[in-house]
Amino acid sequence: MHNFTSLRLRxxxxxxxxxxxxxxxxxFALVAPVFFLLLFAVIEGGRFILYYExxxxxxxxxxxxxxxxxxxxxxPSGTMPPGEAIPIACYDPTGANIVQKVKDTAFGxxxxxxxxxxxxxxxxxxxxxNNGRDNTIHIVAAYTYRTIIPLxxxxxxxxxxxxxxxxx
Numbered sequence: 001m002h003n004f005t006s007l008r009l010r011x012x013x014x015x016x017x018x019x020x021x022x023x024x025x026x027x028f029a030l031v032a033p034v035f036f037l038l039l040f041a042v043i044e045g046g047r048f049i050l051y052y053e054x055x056x057x058x059x060x061x062x063x064x065x066x067x068x069x070x071x072x073x074x075x076p077s078g079t080m081p082p083g084e085a086i087p088i089a090c091y092d093p094t095g096a097n098i099v100q101k102v103k104d105t106a107f108g109x110x111x112x113x114x115x116x117x118x119x120x121x122x123x124x125x126x127x128x129x130n131n132g133r134d135n136t137i138h139i140v141a142a143y144t145y146r147t148i149i150p151l152x153x154x155x156x157x158x159x160x161x162x163x164x165x166x167x168x
Contacts, residue, residue: 040149051109051145052158058106058114059139059162065101066118066137070168071130078120078131102141115142121163131166138163 069077075090077097092098095118102116121136122129129135142159 062102081132
């Protein structure tokens with residue numbers, strides 16, 4: 001009799017242990033997708049903020065480059081003011097050096113996918129200008145953000161802009 005009771009207790013303990021493991025497995029299967037979705041969403045949110053801040057910093061650097069290389073600098077970028085002689089061979093009438101500066105600064109964004117548009121505005125801030133003193137350089141950069149983790153999020157277009165007044 002003693003062996004029979006002992007066997008029954010062991011069998012009952014075994015069934016309850018197996019049942020607890022099965023219950024834990026079902027609970028994990030229900031909670032895990034939500035947990036991992038939230039975890040990956042936080043990671044992608046952090047990446048998005050990092051990419052946006054990188055893009056904003058790159059436009060600031062491009063605008064700074066544009067004001068430092070105004071019409072009186074050794075190597076000017078942008079259109080020359082009317083009546084000013086075109087300087088040395090490194091003159092950059094299209095602003096390609098500014099575009100390259102922005103792309104170089106945004107190195108974490110895979111620079112080839114960043115679109116940069118530099119424009120020069122007159123002192124009123126509306127009409128087209130040049131890279132002469134008191135004009136404004138306005139840089140707009142755009143980038144399409146894509147997640148690296150397969151989340152159900154479409155590509156997001158982001159843009160940043162920066163404007164500075166040319167003092168050189």
